Amino acid sequence: MTARNGFTLMELALVVTIIAILALLVIPRFLNLSDEALKNQEVGTIAAIRDGISLYRMESEMENRIPIYPPQLDTANNEPSAPDNILFSEVLQTGIRDGSWIKDAENRYTSPLEHTFVYDPASGTFLESSALTPLGSTVPEISTGMIGLIQTFFDTNGNYPRSWGDYRFTDIGLNPETWDDIGYGGVVYTPVGSRIALEPQDGYRFTVMGLDGMERTLTPSLNWNIWYDMLSGQWYYHTVDPSETIDIDTLTIEQD
Numbered sequence: 001m002t003a004r005n006g007f008t009l010m011e012l013a014l015v016v017t018i019i020a021i022l023a024l025l026v027i028p029r030f031l032n033l034s035d036e037a038l039k040n041q042e043v044g045t046i047a048a049i050r051d052g053i054s055l056y057r058m059e060s061e062m063e064n065r066i067p068i069y070p071p072q073l074d075t076a077n078n079e080p081s082a083p084d085n086i087l088f089s090e091v092l093q094t095g096i097r098d099g100s101w102i103k104d105a106e107n108r109y110t111s112p113l114e115h116t117f118v119y120d121p122a123s124g125t126f127l128e129s130s131a132l133t134p135l136g137s138t139v140p141e142i143s144t145g146m147i148g149l150i151q152t153f154f155d156t157n158g159n160y161p162r163s164w165g166d167y168r169f170t171d172i173g174l175n176p177e178t179w180d181d182i183g184y185g186g187v188v189y190t191p192v193g194s195r196i197a198l199e200p201q202d203g204y205r206f207t208v209m210g211l212d213g214m215e216r217t218l219t220p221s222l223n224w225n226i227w228y229d230m231l232s233g234q235w236y237y238h239t240v241d242p243s244e245t246i247d248i249d250t251l252t253i254e255q256d
Contacts, residue, residue, distance in 0.1 A: 042111050045096070046126070049073070052091025053124050066209050067250045069124035078103050107138055120185055122253040132184045134174075139198070139251060142189055143228060146196050149173060150230060154194075160230070163193030186253040190225075195240070197225040200253070209250040210237060216246065219256070226251070 053069060060068035074089045080102045081087040086095035087103055102110040107119040118137045119126045131137050135145030149172035153161050161171035168191050169176045181188060183201030190197040199220070200206050206218040206226060216237045218224055224238045226246065235248040 038112060042113055042115070045101075045111075046117070049088055049091055049126050052088070053119075053126060056091060057124060066215070067121065068252055069121055071121050071249055072106065073119050073126075074103075076103055078105060106140070120253075121249075122187075122251045123185060124252075125185075133178065137185065139185070139187060139248075139253075142184065142187075143196060143198070143248075146172070146189065146191050147228065147230070150191060150194070150196070154230075160194040161191065163195075168192060186255070194230040196228040198228075199225045203256055205254055205256055207252045207254070208237065208246045208248070211245045211247060212243070 053073075056070050057068050059065070070090045073091055074087050074095065076085045076087050076089070079085060080099045081096045082099060083097045085103075086097045087101050087109065089095035100112040104110055104116070107121065109117045109119075111117060115128050116130060117126055118129045118131075120138045122139050129137055131141075133142055135142045150161060153172050162168065166176040166180070169179050172191060174191070179189060183204070186201050186204035188197075188199040188201055190199070198206075200218055202220050204220070208216050208218070208226065210216055218226065218237070226248075227236045227238075227240050228234075228248075229236065229240050232240070235246050237244045237246050
Protein backbone atom coordinates (compact mmCIF):
# COMPACT_ATOMS: atom_id res chain seq x y z
CA MET A 1 0.00 0.00 0.00
CA THR A 2 1.44 3.34 -1.05
CA ALA A 3 1.73 6.05 1.64
CA ARG A 4 0.30 9.49 0.94
CA ASN A 5 2.96 12.19 0.51
CA GLY A 6 0.75 15.32 0.61
CA PHE A 7 -2.66 16.92 0.40
CA THR A 8 -4.97 16.57 -2.52
CA LEU A 9 -6.03 19.64 -4.45
CA MET A 10 -9.48 19.34 -2.90
CA GLU A 11 -8.05 19.28 0.62
CA LEU A 12 -5.87 22.34 -0.04
CA ALA A 13 -8.86 24.22 -1.44
CA LEU A 14 -10.83 23.36 1.68
CA VAL A 15 -8.05 24.64 3.96
CA VAL A 16 -7.77 27.89 2.02
CA THR A 17 -11.53 28.36 2.23
CA ILE A 18 -11.53 27.81 5.99
CA ILE A 19 -8.66 30.28 6.46
CA ALA A 20 -10.48 32.86 4.35
CA ILE A 21 -13.66 32.45 6.41
CA LEU A 22 -11.71 32.83 9.66
CA ALA A 23 -9.99 35.92 8.28
CA LEU A 24 -13.33 37.48 7.39
CA LEU A 25 -14.51 36.85 10.94
CA VAL A 26 -11.36 37.89 12.81
CA ILE A 27 -9.86 40.80 10.82
CA PRO A 28 -12.86 43.17 11.11
CA ARG A 29 -12.95 42.53 14.85
CA PHE A 30 -9.22 43.21 15.06
CA LEU A 31 -9.61 46.41 13.06
CA ASN A 32 -12.50 47.52 15.26
CA LEU A 33 -10.40 46.93 18.36
CA SER A 34 -7.54 48.89 16.79
CA ASP A 35 -9.84 51.79 15.89
CA GLU A 36 -11.26 51.79 19.40
CA ALA A 37 -7.76 51.85 20.86
CA LEU A 38 -6.83 54.81 18.64
CA LYS A 39 -9.99 56.67 19.66
CA ASN A 40 -9.30 56.06 23.34
CA GLN A 41 -5.69 57.15 22.92
CA GLU A 42 -6.76 60.35 21.16
CA VAL A 43 -9.37 61.16 23.81
CA GLY A 44 -6.74 60.65 26.51
CA THR A 45 -4.24 62.89 24.73
CA ILE A 46 -6.79 65.68 24.28
CA ALA A 47 -7.78 65.46 27.94
CA ALA A 48 -4.12 65.66 28.97
CA ILE A 49 -3.56 68.74 26.79
CA ARG A 50 -6.57 70.49 28.31
CA ASP A 51 -5.46 69.53 31.81
CA GLY A 52 -2.03 70.98 31.03
CA ILE A 53 -3.62 74.25 29.91
CA SER A 54 -5.71 74.35 33.12
CA LEU A 55 -2.62 73.69 35.23
CA TYR A 56 -0.79 76.52 33.46
CA ARG A 57 -3.67 78.86 34.27
CA MET A 58 -3.70 77.81 37.94
CA GLU A 59 0.02 78.51 38.18
CA SER A 60 -0.48 81.86 36.45
CA GLU A 61 -3.14 82.88 38.95
CA MET A 62 -0.94 81.86 41.88
CA GLU A 63 2.05 83.75 40.50
CA ASN A 64 0.07 86.72 39.07
CA ARG A 65 1.50 85.80 35.68
CA ILE A 66 0.24 87.46 32.50
CA PRO A 67 -1.01 86.05 30.18
CA ILE A 68 -2.72 83.42 32.26
CA TYR A 69 -2.90 80.88 29.42
CA PRO A 70 0.09 79.53 27.47
CA PRO A 71 0.80 81.90 24.55
CA GLN A 72 1.50 78.77 22.49
CA LEU A 73 1.40 75.02 23.09
CA ASP A 74 4.90 74.45 21.67
CA THR A 75 7.59 76.04 19.51
CA ALA A 76 7.60 73.18 17.00
CA ASN A 77 7.63 73.58 13.24
CA ASN A 78 4.45 73.18 11.19
CA GLU A 79 4.94 69.49 10.39
CA PRO A 80 4.43 66.04 11.97
CA SER A 81 5.72 65.49 15.48
CA ALA A 82 9.20 64.00 15.72
CA PRO A 83 12.03 63.67 18.27
CA ASP A 84 13.38 67.00 16.99
CA ASN A 85 9.91 68.53 16.52
CA ILE A 86 8.06 67.92 19.77
CA LEU A 87 4.40 68.98 19.89
CA PHE A 88 2.54 70.23 23.00
CA SER A 89 5.79 70.57 24.96
CA GLU A 90 4.39 73.55 26.91
CA VAL A 91 1.53 71.56 28.44
CA LEU A 92 2.58 67.89 28.30
CA GLN A 93 5.50 66.70 30.38
CA THR A 94 7.21 64.83 27.53
CA GLY A 95 5.25 66.22 24.58
CA ILE A 96 4.41 64.16 21.49
CA ARG A 97 7.22 63.09 19.19
CA ASP A 98 6.04 59.88 17.52
CA GLY A 99 4.62 61.38 14.32
CA SER A 100 1.03 60.76 15.37
CA TRP A 101 0.01 64.45 15.46
CA ILE A 102 0.63 67.11 12.81
CA LYS A 103 1.02 70.83 13.40
CA ASP A 104 -0.75 72.67 10.57
CA ALA A 105 -0.34 76.27 11.75
CA GLU A 106 0.71 78.16 14.86
CA ASN A 107 -2.33 77.03 16.85
CA ARG A 108 -3.89 74.37 14.63
CA TYR A 109 -3.25 70.60 14.83
CA THR A 110 -4.43 67.41 13.13
CA SER A 111 -4.88 64.33 15.27
CA PRO A 112 -4.06 60.71 14.31
CA LEU A 113 -7.73 60.23 13.38
CA GLU A 114 -7.54 63.34 11.15
CA HIS A 115 -9.58 65.59 13.40
CA THR A 116 -8.63 69.28 13.44
CA PHE A 117 -8.09 71.02 16.78
CA VAL A 118 -7.55 74.73 17.34
CA TYR A 119 -5.94 76.31 20.40
CA ASP A 120 -7.05 79.82 21.33
CA PRO A 121 -4.42 81.43 23.60
CA ALA A 122 -6.86 84.18 24.55
CA SER A 123 -9.49 81.86 26.04
CA GLY A 124 -7.34 78.79 26.72
CA THR A 125 -9.61 76.51 24.69
CA PHE A 126 -8.42 73.50 22.69
CA LEU A 127 -11.37 72.46 20.57
CA GLU A 128 -12.10 70.29 17.58
CA SER A 129 -13.12 72.66 14.88
CA SER A 130 -13.01 73.61 11.29
CA ALA A 131 -12.22 77.28 10.91
CA LEU A 132 -14.88 79.40 12.60
CA THR A 133 -14.54 82.03 9.89
CA PRO A 134 -12.97 82.29 6.42
CA LEU A 135 -10.03 84.03 8.14
CA GLY A 136 -9.51 81.42 10.85
CA SER A 137 -10.67 80.80 14.39
CA THR A 138 -8.44 82.63 16.87
CA VAL A 139 -7.80 86.32 17.52
CA PRO A 140 -4.30 86.18 15.93
CA GLU A 141 -5.62 84.35 12.84
CA ILE A 142 -8.68 86.53 12.26
CA SER A 143 -7.06 89.88 13.03
CA THR A 144 -4.01 89.06 10.91
CA GLY A 145 -6.33 88.06 8.07
CA MET A 146 -8.24 91.34 8.27
CA ILE A 147 -5.02 93.35 8.42
CA GLY A 148 -3.87 91.57 5.27
CA LEU A 149 -7.14 92.32 3.44
CA ILE A 150 -7.03 96.00 4.38
CA GLN A 151 -3.39 96.27 3.31
CA THR A 152 -4.18 94.59 -0.02
CA PHE A 153 -7.03 97.05 -0.61
CA PHE A 154 -4.72 99.98 0.16
CA ASP A 155 -1.95 98.66 -2.07
CA THR A 156 -4.44 98.23 -4.94
CA ASN A 157 -6.43 101.45 -4.58
CA GLY A 158 -4.11 103.88 -2.84
CA ASN A 159 -6.61 104.53 -0.06
CA TYR A 160 -8.18 102.65 2.84
CA PRO A 161 -11.60 100.93 2.62
CA ARG A 162 -14.76 102.81 3.50
CA SER A 163 -15.69 102.83 7.19
CA TRP A 164 -19.49 102.84 7.15
CA GLY A 165 -22.32 100.38 6.56
CA ASP A 166 -21.75 97.18 4.67
CA TYR A 167 -18.87 98.82 2.80
CA ARG A 168 -16.71 98.19 5.85
CA PHE A 169 -16.83 94.51 4.94
CA THR A 170 -17.54 94.37 1.20
CA ASP A 171 -14.66 96.67 0.27
CA ILE A 172 -12.23 94.05 1.56
CA GLY A 173 -14.16 91.03 0.26
CA LEU A 174 -16.00 89.99 3.43
CA ASN A 175 -19.69 89.08 3.69
CA PRO A 176 -21.49 91.39 6.16
CA GLU A 177 -23.86 88.57 7.07
CA THR A 178 -20.88 86.61 8.38
CA TRP A 179 -19.32 89.47 10.34
CA ASP A 180 -21.65 92.35 11.19
CA ASP A 181 -22.29 92.23 14.97
CA ILE A 182 -21.54 88.48 15.05
CA GLY A 183 -19.22 87.07 17.70
CA TYR A 184 -16.63 84.34 17.26
CA GLY A 185 -15.06 82.92 20.40
CA GLY A 186 -16.42 85.86 22.39
CA VAL A 187 -15.14 88.53 19.97
CA VAL A 188 -16.96 90.75 17.45
CA TYR A 189 -14.58 91.86 14.69
CA THR A 190 -15.26 95.02 12.69
CA PRO A 191 -12.97 96.61 10.09
CA VAL A 192 -13.33 100.39 10.15
CA GLY A 193 -11.30 102.00 7.37
CA SER A 194 -7.67 101.94 8.50
CA ARG A 195 -8.55 100.33 11.81
CA ILE A 196 -9.98 97.09 13.19
CA ALA A 197 -12.26 97.02 16.24
CA LEU A 198 -12.44 94.05 18.62
CA GLU A 199 -15.48 94.20 20.89
CA PRO A 200 -16.45 91.67 23.57
CA GLN A 201 -19.54 89.68 22.64
CA ASP A 202 -22.41 89.78 25.13
CA GLY A 203 -21.53 87.58 28.09
CA TYR A 204 -17.75 87.91 27.63
CA ARG A 205 -15.03 90.16 28.98
CA PHE A 206 -11.54 91.08 27.80
CA THR A 207 -8.51 91.49 30.01
CA VAL A 208 -5.31 92.88 28.53
CA MET A 209 -2.06 94.47 29.71
CA GLY A 210 -1.02 97.95 28.61
CA LEU A 211 2.57 98.74 27.75
CA ASP A 212 2.50 100.92 30.88
CA GLY A 213 2.15 97.75 32.96
CA MET A 214 -1.47 98.42 33.91
CA GLU A 215 -4.16 95.79 33.38
CA ARG A 216 -7.27 96.83 31.52
CA THR A 217 -10.69 95.16 31.44
CA LEU A 218 -13.31 95.56 28.74
CA THR A 219 -16.96 94.46 29.02
CA PRO A 220 -19.90 94.90 26.61
CA SER A 221 -21.52 97.40 28.98
CA LEU A 222 -18.67 99.86 28.43
CA ASN A 223 -19.45 99.97 24.70
CA TRP A 224 -15.71 100.36 23.98
CA ASN A 225 -13.34 98.47 21.71
CA ILE A 226 -9.81 97.25 21.40
CA TRP A 227 -8.38 98.88 18.28
CA TYR A 228 -5.71 97.98 15.77
CA ASP A 229 -4.43 100.98 13.84
CA MET A 230 -2.88 100.33 10.42
CA LEU A 231 -1.00 103.64 10.43
CA SER A 232 0.93 102.93 13.63
CA GLY A 233 0.84 99.13 13.51
CA GLN A 234 -0.16 99.10 17.20
CA TRP A 235 -3.04 97.84 19.34
CA TYR A 236 -4.90 100.18 21.69
CA TYR A 237 -7.46 100.03 24.49
CA HIS A 238 -10.57 102.18 23.98
CA THR A 239 -8.90 104.96 22.01
CA VAL A 240 -6.01 105.25 19.58
CA ASP A 241 -3.64 107.13 21.86
CA PRO A 242 -0.03 106.29 22.81
CA SER A 243 -1.02 106.19 26.50
CA GLU A 244 -3.47 103.36 25.73
CA THR A 245 -1.11 101.10 23.75
CA ILE A 246 -1.55 97.44 24.76
CA ASP A 247 0.20 94.11 24.30
CA ILE A 248 -2.33 92.11 22.29
CA ASP A 249 -0.49 88.86 23.14
CA THR A 250 -1.72 89.26 26.74
CA LEU A 251 -5.38 89.37 25.73
CA THR A 252 -7.59 86.89 27.56
CA ILE A 253 -11.27 86.32 26.81
CA GLU A 254 -13.53 84.95 29.52
CA GLN A 255 -17.23 84.38 29.99
CA ASP A 256 -18.87 86.45 32.70
